[in-house]
Amino acid sequence: MRRTVLLAIGVVLALSPSPAVGNSAWGSPGYGDPPGWCTNHSDMWTTTIVTNDPLVGTNPERDTFYGFHPNPGYDDWYGYFYGDFRGKPGDASGWVDLLHEDYPNHYHWNFADNGWAVHGHVKQYIAYYNWTFGGECGLGRYRGMSPPPYMADQYGYPVVDIYVDSVPPEAPQPHVSRVTAKSVSFTWDPVVDVGDGAGIDYFVAGMDHYTSWLTIDGGSQRLQLLSTAEPRTITQSGMAPADTVCVHVQAFDRVQNASAEQVACSRALAMPPMPTWSGLTTRVSANPGPVGLVGLGSWFWLDPAPRAVTILEKDGGTDYSITATPVSAAWDFGDGAAASLAGPTGYGRAYPQPSAVTHIYEAHNQAGYLVQASVRYEVRWTAAVGGLIVGPYPMGTFTQTAAPLRYAVEQAQPELLHIS
Secondary structure (H helix, E strand, O other): OOOOOOOOOOOOOOOOOOOOOOOOOOOOOOOOOOOOEEOOOOOOOEEEEEEOOOOOOOOHHHHOEEOOOOOOOEEEEEEEEEEEEEOOOOOOOEEEEEEEEEOOOEEOOOHHHHOOEEEEEEEEEEEEEOOOOHHHHOOOOOOOOOOOOEEEOOOOOOEEEEEEOOOOOOOOOOEEEEEOOOOEEEEOOOOOOOOEOOHHHOEOOOEEEEEEEEEEOOOOOOEEEEEEOOOOOEEEOOOOOOOEEEEEEEEEEOOOOEOOOEEEEEEOOOOOOOOOOOOOOOEEEEEOOOEEEOOOEEEEEEEOOOOOEEEEEEEOOEEEEEEEEEEEEEEEOOOOOEEEEEOHHHHOOOOOOOOOOEEEOOOOEEEEEEEEEEEEEEEEEEEEEOOEEEEEEEEEEEEEEOEOEEEEEEOOOOOOOOOO
16 A cells, blocks of 8 residues: 655665664563664554464555655665564574665565564564664764664554464364263363464464354254354254264364364164063062961062162163163962062062061962062163263163962961870
């Protein structure tokens, strides 16, 4: 962009500046301003650039070079750089002869012009060596022998602090946080920005946001697409057992460097097949035994006592744990009487402990009453997904029949004993 300039009549001599040492007016005091830095004819603007462009295309000094001295008819412009500055050989920190400009031509310069790159933090002065204005700064005079001052570019930003972060943040690692028979939820842990540079010039732009979305069954449609400042939990509901849902997430820093897209997938859980249960066999036992007595209460129990049994299965790549838990027992005492009892008391207790399962027979039966029992089990299942245990979920019930007991009952007969 062309700027209107003041006409200054004088001579600009192109002298190579010496390395500068001094105290900085801006930025880190560990870096120096040019000696004899003159602020006359400059509003001394400064600017700060935060970018991820290693060639700093946003440098405001890119269009500030004008040949406006008709005598001797040229300007020699210099840049003073410090920081982590790199590119082609010889462009290290210090003074750089940027260009020679013939009056009245207008030239352009930027880091990209020379293929130079920066990273971390750099600071740039743009100036020219000027005898004509030396008297105004008290350091030299036209045609005199005193050293002239460095003059700041009075039409641009003589000092530019450039902060470059061209490295993306760490890649977030999404994972399953919850899964059910009809839904899957994902989340991820926070990450930090990595930054670019080293040493005192190290600069990190900082985290800005995460962008995340879902896809189903390999489709390209981005579902629930959203940018958030913090990690979120994202859930897909209403899934069929055959559906596979994937979460996609990227991390962005404040200059929009983006991590690689990270993906985690899962399917909704399907109910595992019902196992073939074994190890649940039990039998009916009684006291008194082997023969009961009419009118005397008989105690019954199941031996061994029913207990919860767990079976581990793998189905469709998912590890399942299926547990059958006894919840009640139904009894048939063979004489028309029956009972249904819930919980462990319904299974009776082995003699000599008193049993809650009792029955009094009113008539003898030498052939024996057939005493039967059955135990009802409830089944629930859990699954291991992504290091998480999810569930339990109900799976139904089944009844296990105990081995019956043929229980003879006799009538007690009184006897008269003679004691001499």
